[in-house]
Amino acid sequence: MLKTDRFNYAQTYIEHSYKELHIPAGENGNFLMEKNALHIWPRKNFMLIALPNMDGSFTCTLFFQTEGEESFAALKTENDVEQFFKKYFADAIALMPDYKKVFFANPTSSLPYIKCYPWTYKNKVALIGDAAHAVVPFFGQGMNCGFEDCRILGELMDEHGDDWKTIFPLYQQSRKPNADAILELALNNFIEMRDLVADKKFLRKKQIEKMVANAFPEKFIPAYSMVSFTHIPYAEAQRIGKHHNELLEKLFLVENLEEKFSSDEIQEMIKEYL
Template identity: 50%
Template sequence: MQTPQKIAVVGSGLVGTLLAIYLKKKGHTVHVFDRSPDIRTVEFSGRSINLVMSNRGWKTLRDIGLEDEIKKIGIPVDKRGIHLQDGTYTTQHYGKEGEAIYSLSRGILNRRMIDLAEEAGVEFFFNHKIWDVTLSTATLHIGESERGEWTDLQYDKVFGADGAFSRIRHRMQRQSMFDYSQEFMKIGYKELHIPANPDGTHKIDKNSLHIWPRGNFMLMALSNLDGSFTCTLFMPFEGENSFEQLKDEKALVEFFANYFPDTKEVIPDLVEDFFKNPKSYLVMMKCFPWTHNDKVALIGDSAHAIVPFYGHGMNAGFEDITILNEMIEKFGDDWEKIFREYEISRKPNADAIAELSFRNFMEMSSRTADQKFLLQKKIEKWFSDKHPGKWKPLYSRVTFSNQPYSEALAIGEFQNNIMEKVMQMPNIEEKWNSQEVEQKIIDLLKK
């Protein structure tokens, strides 16, 4: 057990709340501050992308004894359900039999996590606006407005878990030798929904992540416990097939009738949802260092905001906690060493999942509709089932293992180079599961 300290966590999102539980169970006094109201008292805003929990997130929850509790509010999803424009529907399993990600409502999960944190003894301070931090002394500065009177709150440690536009990181950015980059995608998103059937059942398969891939835009849907689906329309802000073109009801209805004809019966509130819910932006942010001496550390999106196309924003943030916890177990009260080893370990892996997430938009929006791509995935699964020690598909490395993201990315690129050569074999469509193809992959792996 560490020497008890007084620790502040800024941000009551999923990563900040779970971190607070970890720190409290280690004997520390933990206060969580958030400028927003208590999420348990407000209606969610209509700008959510449902979360998917995979192995990395479950490990962090399991280590603290919360895995079973959170699984109660999730739905297992073991495949993609791909809706083509001509009405064809196909499925593509994510991994081996029994492997699944879990669909979770962000709002429901966040509310439950705060309940669990309070049960553990964490104190929450909502509607408390942190404007700045003195890094050298871990002093928070709080007040009603940025230019008004502030109150100083002294802590032993401060963790910035306040997201992509973190106030804690904003102060760190003003230090020398702090690297920072931010990039907005030209693609945004808007939330829609598929309501439940009158009897509370789901209108489409609840155990699939549904994708309507259309090139530079796509629709996706993930199931909720109440029988509904949270849908997300991703598309460019400007240009052909963009948000700027969907200005009125007529344009919207015609667009969906053309590109998503099979949604007419399942999204009855399309027009209302579309014009009520805001357009939201997707931002990627990288920085380094993530810590300041033994006083302040960034975690989750505050350190590495990524786009959602691999479903790993939450999982990567939870894995930050796993690694931080390992360093605490290893180095005890040496917080400067804990922080240093934590950021050195996590930075290359955060960069890797950022790259993987960015690339996966093209896979989801375009390649899932490409027969050649689907055949490649089929060959990979077939070979992996025959030779599990020689081949694990990239998605499985990222989602169904705890292999470092950076290793998964490097091996995934190596394997993709092999598959490019395999896909060029004559008549690959007819002989995809032949001994010739099997031997070709084995030979290429040896090289």
Template identity: 50%
Template sequence: MSERHIVVLGAGLAGSLMAILLGRAGYEVELCERRADPREDRAPEGRSINLALSTRGLYALERAGVLEPVLALATPMRGRMIHDEQGALTFQPYGPLPEHAIHSVSRAELNRLLIAAADQLENVRIRFEHKCVEVDLERPAVTLEHGPSGEPLVAEADAVIGADGAFSALRSVMQRQERFSFEQAYLDHGYKELTIPPGPGGQHRMEPNALHIWPRGGFMMIALPNLDGSFTCTLFWPFEGPHGFAAVSDERKLRQLFESTFPDALALMPTLIEDYFQNRTGSLVTIRCRPWRCEGKALLLGDSAHAVVPFYGQGANAAFEDCALLADAIERHDGRLEQAFAEFETQRKRHVDALSELALANYVEMRDHTASRWFVFRKKLEQLAHFLLPSWYVPLYTMVTFTRIPYGEARRRAARQARVVRWALGSLGVGLAALILGALVWR
């Protein structure tokens, strides 16, 4: 191992997992986070978003030796529960097998667990309330600002890994380099967290083992279960327009809109008004950039390299998968970081580009199509084809969510499957038409 000391920026999901993987591989890791230690500050818990963890994320957590405690925090969701405007329910399983489940977990709880696991390693040092304000890519070294005192601190390292999220400080320094490409696109829709509290005795007031969706064409709400019997709901609404955040500006309008569009949910949301007006409206951004690395001295991963919109439930899963792939590459290259970073970027970039497109397309599917009979029929047909020809036909959602087939390959394979199915259906149609015509002529 030639380069031994690594600074990881951001103790979010990717940063803490990367610190665990590097620490376990024997590196000296300095994990720098601008926020205070979230284990001491439990206040934002009720406002934390929930994540759906699936195969890619679970694999990376297992590689880091933390899968079991994470699963103990999670609730399995075996399919989508669709709520129509009258409150009628339809359950759409994710697949026929028990492992076809995704796992709902609070992002804040998961983050606390990963930070605690990193903190247990002797060679991982965590600096909270240290915001990265500058990076010298040549040395490399990072300048940190200590929140309470404002004191600067310079940390030198063999390499800096930027896991500091969609608005990465490391990336903004790399952007000043020549030939750095950067794209940032916001959706016209934002999101807001709401709550369905537990019922009497901590019971869930809806089916706990499902991801609940209220698809309304153009907008939607989802709800994910928590272990304490509550659900974290996320409202995805446009910023503008009659069903938009700007228009719903007082209690009366909010109640009216919920009465007409989410009546069954409204009955379960006693704190709707407070939640809606107190919780901030978040925006949804897609970020693409290139290169992700500066020789063997700096590398971006997770949201800092490729933030995606959340509609495939893959942002954190992809960030975790990044960590496992990078750890593999470092191991393969025997600690030569320049080669490992280069291989990681070359092999990974096109797949997360594919994911960003899939995630955007899935928003339209979730909010506009999941309620339609054609969607339900298509899903059943896909599952039948998968059951009959399991090695040949695998639905795209299954490949993305329940396998580790690289995203771009999953998308290509799904397109090829769709072409063959269209051809088969077309041939069947022509065959049937010929039969009918033959029968008519013969008669």
């Protein structure tokens, strides 16, 4: 595709890279932390996360600046790594007895994303998945987005048979806005995970979001749930999420919201956004 005329292509690396670490299972294969959770150590511009595995261990990932005074490039010795973890992740050290050795044994990997268009060529070739829209991993939707390409392409084939002249334009016109949307959502979710989860206003808005979702489960679906657990297109979920955030901002300003939540005034305010 790069050799064809008028093919737009951009590969962009974010300023962070990542490295995998490891929390082993405890005695008898027990989990050393809550197993039904994503664990995050947010540190403003970087973070450590841990996800549970079936064997009782956790796969940890450090997302950290690639270059700079505090960065992967600056951690050159085991002592550098030890001082860094003691400063920022002291509580995690006890869970990772071999973290210094693992740090240097595992590679430091970059985080690129790809945007390109068109995705088809002469009704003969169509790009799908990462070939068309590689994304950063912070929403966990890269593979799902590729599967959704397949679903949409399959539905168009069911409808139009082998009329590729019709199928390919409809496919890329449908999927490109959604691929762009999940990329933006993933980049924003990185900021949320590494920074905002430690912000009092953000946490309060999450409480309010849960209140509204519980009161109106059929009409108010949190943005994360729309993306992860429904077939709502990414672009539509993004649009609805921005609309809902306007409501959450208004409700955030209401003092003693829990006491006033059932009032006609608050209920009418909410319904205006549903």
